[in-house]
Amino acid sequence: MTKKFVLSAGLLAMGSMGSQAALIHRYSFNDAAGDASGAQLTDSVGGAHGVVQGAGAVFTGSGLDLPGGASDSAAYGDLPNNLISVHDAVTVEGWVTVDATSNGWARVFDFGSTEPGGVGGEVTGPGNTNGGGTAGMDYFFLSATVGNDYNTQRMEVRNVDGGTNIHTYDSTATTTAGVxxxxxxxxxxxxxxxxxxNLWRDGVHQxxxxxxxxxxxxxxxxxxWLGRSTWLNDGNLDGTFDExxxxxxxxxxxxxxxxxxxGADAAAIPEASSALLGLVGLMMGLGFRRR
Ligand SMILES: [Ca+2]
Ligand SMILES: [Ca+2]
Ligand SMILES: [Ca+2]
Ligand SMILES: [Ca+2]
Known part of the structure; x- marks a missing residue:
């Protein structure tokens, strides 16, 4: 009862801000349980479908379960190019489980390029497909771990070809494998x-x-990428993405x-609330006209 009230109030608050907060890409990974190798990662809102690269990923029925391991073979999620650089602001949000804390510097997400940088810095599969070095060049990432410490996470921005600094911000949220x-x-x-x-984890401003x-x-x-670092020598995440x-x-x-x-399965999200209200309004309008 109490929970329902809080939930509704929250959604109402979001709905009232709907015109400002537009969800543009949503990956829910709710495919039938089974092998996810080479599978499409469906974007139900923006149509910017990704693909599973590498070996060992499975769909759980509600999520994408990555195996973790070396970046030259282990599975990761590969989303389309230019997903965030075309905007003036973005929020990257998700629900993820660290399955095992065994891969150093594993990423939750990493959006950027690898040596030599720029368009030539695109790596199109496991390993180093562009033949350049292994360092991340321009990127925005959230790691699941700092080194081997999963109770520290890093948010970092680098812009090498622009000659600007690396900006590193760490959070210190406790991570429990399987939670x-x-x-x-x-x-x-x-x-x-x-x-x-800015970064929040489980609602805490980190x-x-x-x-x-x-x-x-x-x-x-x-x-x-989901679960893979633009620094190619970092390990891939052993984790499960729900949303x-x-x-x-x-x-x-x-x-x-x-x-x-x-929650991860919410049907009503900012612009969806507004769209629903608009649809209700339209149906009411049609109803009046019929009379
Ligand atoms: Ca896993
Ligand atoms: Ca790409
Ligand atoms: Ca740049
Ligand atoms: Ca899901």
Missing amino acids: QYHFAATWANDGDGTSTI VIDGGVDSTLGDLNDVNN FRIYNTALTGDQVAASYAA
């Missing part, structure tokens, strides 16, 4: 060539207004809290 957590990472261009990034001296448009996001979303705004703390409360 799902929620994350929301935001990036907002400030309008003067700099940006601000990175507060971190400064970045580049913009989303400076990002060469040709390697947009992964991208919004074209930086969600506020209240919006993040509402989404976290509504």
